[in-house]
Amino acid sequence: MVAVHEVSDTDDSTLIGRSLDDPESFAALFDRHADEIHRYAARRLGPETAEDVTGEVFLVAFRRRARYDRTWPDARPWLYGIATKVVAQHRRTERRRNHAMARMAGAERPGSFDERSVERVTAEQLQPRLARALTRLNAAERDLLLLVAWTDLTYEEAAIALGVPVGTVRSRLHRLRVKVRRALGGNHPFAEEPQDG
Amino acid sequence: MDDEFKDFVDGRPAVPPYRPEARAQARERLLREAHRGFRLPRLGWQAVAAFGVTVTLVGGVAVALAGQGGGPEGTSTAGTVNRTAAQYFPELHPKPGQFILIESDTMYGATAGRADGEPTRHLYRTHRKIYQSVDGRAPGLLLIDGLEPKPWPGEELPADARRAEPPFRSWVASCPGRRDDYSYLSALPADPKRMRERFYQDDPGDRNADEMAFDAAGELVRETYLPKAQREAVFEAIKAIPGVEEAQGVQDSAGRSGVALGRPMSGTLHQLIFDPETRTLLGERGTVLDAKAAGAPVGSLVAHTAELSVTVVDKLPELSDVDGDGSCVQEPVPAESTPPPAVTATPQPDDGPVDEPSEARRRVLPDEPVDEPSTAATMTPQPDDGPVDEPSEAHSTQVPAGWPTDSPSG
CATH class of the missing domain: 1.10.10 (Arc Repressor Mutant, subunit A)
Incomplete structure (x- = not known):
């Protein structure tokens, strides 16, 4: 599927530029950074959600690739920026069910209605005092x-x-x-x- | 690291590695997205935007209409070329719960890569059928079949363009933050001035604002069905965009003549062709104005499409092997992934989240500002309530009579 290109010594910016004409070459960017973005997403959202989120981050990045500032050889800040937005999207989804995190920090299990709370997931993985600080x-x-x-x-x-x-x-x-x-x-x-x- | 943050650094959660299956799945999805009509025309991104091989879901291909059975509503699409536009595009009165089916033929420029890395180009052609939920509350369906490609004007057809593309079948997610369903479109302003403002609402960044408005207009009418009042407003609004010129008697790829509103971009005249009476979009046409900029002889055709029919159907056809659609930020979890009891969405009924009023899904924009307005441009604004549209069995219960169970190849 992916066009054969020598990508190992190509910087991200060049790869992204190439993907404008050869979309499938964008997969090389995924190969390069997916693990790192996944790690960040997993810390923020938990392992299961992180898998979806990582996929989304690269889809969004792919669709936005024409707008990438190619003066930056390393695409990671850009990808982290998108990841932060995708995470924020999950967070907005849950905002109406707020206070979940604070309750979590207070060691009280949240009710099932807010079980999907991203804030809670982030908090749950942390020491309570850090979770409380985040609130x-x-x-x-x-x-x-x-x-x-x-x-x-x-x-x-x-x-x-x-x-x-x-x-x-x-x-x-x-x-x-x-x-x-x-x-x-x-x-x-x-x-x-x-x-x- | 600053002392204040050291606790957070030290306290970062240990996370498991990216599961290889999930990783492979995400990569595959990305490749599918890259593959799906996403070859950028030689002309670059703007051209793609203008011709609407859009990021979101549009695509479109049409069909060999002849011999195609009628839809459930009995609206036969087979017919002669002598029909008037009003017969092709009767005024429809879609109801919530139904789907709008639009069939089209497309031809756009494509760049492919040879094994040696040298890009080659040709004109790729498809036949598309897109079913979209009338009220935006259910996933739609997109079926694309490849048609015989054509050589780029003045060139030979490259060998790699000849490979047959497999039929593409995908659910079309209804993203609450990016609606283009009938319910939403029929509530758009019927006033050309306000419609025109809508075309300018996105930040053009470093692009020409008028060019972007023209693109936005194309996005709005391509593979969508709008009530007549909105269609008229769109037409007048496009006409008022600086640089847009009107031309009579311009033919779409099905040979139907209409009135075209066009704008030059990257050495190519991009035209949206409308039926003079009904203001329905007939198709698009891209004609080279500047050989050097466009990379093709002046006057040659580098894009040509036709929206062949618009009908209303009650149900989606029942098909197997339909790909998921990751267009929305929150996609339902694929069934085969680890069941996440507390964190991720479990499959939901398609009629909305159970814990919130359905009208929440009618919001177009988040009800609170994004945290960093300056970065909003890096992502499509999304609403704060995630879609839960899970393509479920409920959507694929019946095959309309005459529906081909095997897509014709190539």
């Missing part, structure tokens, strides 16, 4: 924090992923540190055991 953040802050903490993107790359200037990322991170510090409290950081499902 103090808004969605954009949470996206930024987890992008920085759970991927190896630089601040500049995170800025690309989120589509904001790097200066904005820096100032947000500054505010975020203050918030996180306050949220974590620092009293007894290891008092609670990680909660495991």
Whole structure:
């Protein structure tokens, strides 16, 4: 199916450019980054949802490929940006069933009506105090924090992923540190055991 | 890493590796998407957009109409070329729960790759049937059969273009965030000015806004059925886009003449051909204006389509081996994947989420702003309630009389 091209030493940007004429060559980008995107999605949404989400991320990327800024040789920030949006989509879906996360953090099992809550899934995989800290953040802050903490993107790359200037990322991170510090409290950081499902 | 975030770094959940089966499935889906009419014409992305081999679902091919049985409504599509447009396209009154079936023939430019990596081009042709839910509440169905390809003007037909493409059958997801169903379209403004504003609502980015508006208009009318008032508004609205020129007596690929609204782009005149009376889209035509820019002799035809019929049917044909559609961000979990008890959607009835009023699905846009408006351009805006349209057995209960069970190949 895929046209035979030597892709191993080709950067992402060139690959994407090539895929405009040869769509199937976009699969090489999937081969290169699917595991990494899946890892991030799994941390945010749990393993099952992550499988779907990863597929979606690459479909969205494929459809958007003509708009890729080809001055960036590495497509990972772009892919993470799309992944963050897809994750956010799941989150919006569940927002009307909010408070799930807070209840989770309070160690109370949520009722079945909100079992699909993405917030809860993210929280469930974390130590309760981290989960609780996350509840103090808004969605954009949470996206930024987890992008920085759970991927190896630089601040500049995170800025690309989120589509904001790097200066904005820096100032947000500054505010975020203050918030996180306050949220974590620092009293007894290891008092609670990680909660495991 | 900053101390404040160290706990989050250390506390990141351990995750299992991407299951090979799921990974292979996702890759396959991507390839299918790449394969499905997604060869970009030589002219580039804009041309594709203009001719609507769209990202979403449109495609379209038509059929050998002759000998085709009538649909359930008895609207026979077989017939002579002497019929008037009104006979081809009678005013329809689709009802919720029904489907609109549009058949079309298409020819667009395609670029394929030779084994040595050199691109080759030709004109690929298809016959499409697309069934779309009238109220956008059920998945539709898209059936594409390949037709004999034609050489690119002035060139030989490349060998790799001759390989027969297998028939393509796919569910068409009804994405709440990107509606083009009749219920939605019939609520569009019948005022040309407001219709025109709609064509300009997307951020053109680095593209020409008028060009993008023309594309948006094409998207709206291609393989869709609109009430007459909206069709008229669309026609007038397109006419008012700067750079659009009207031409009489332009033929679609079925030989029917209509009034064309065209705009030059990338050295090619892109025309949308409408029936003069009913304002129904007859087809499209791409004619080379600038040989260098288009890569074909002036006057040659590089795109030509015809929407052959529009009918209303009560049910989708029963077919096996229908591909899923990943167009919506949240796709139902394939049956063979691990049952996710708490996390992912289990198959839902097609009439909407059980825990929310169905009118929630009528929203077109999220009821709250996306977190980062500046990044909204990286993804199609989606509503906050996910589709749960699971192509279920319920949709494929009956085969209309005369439906071919084996798609004619090639």
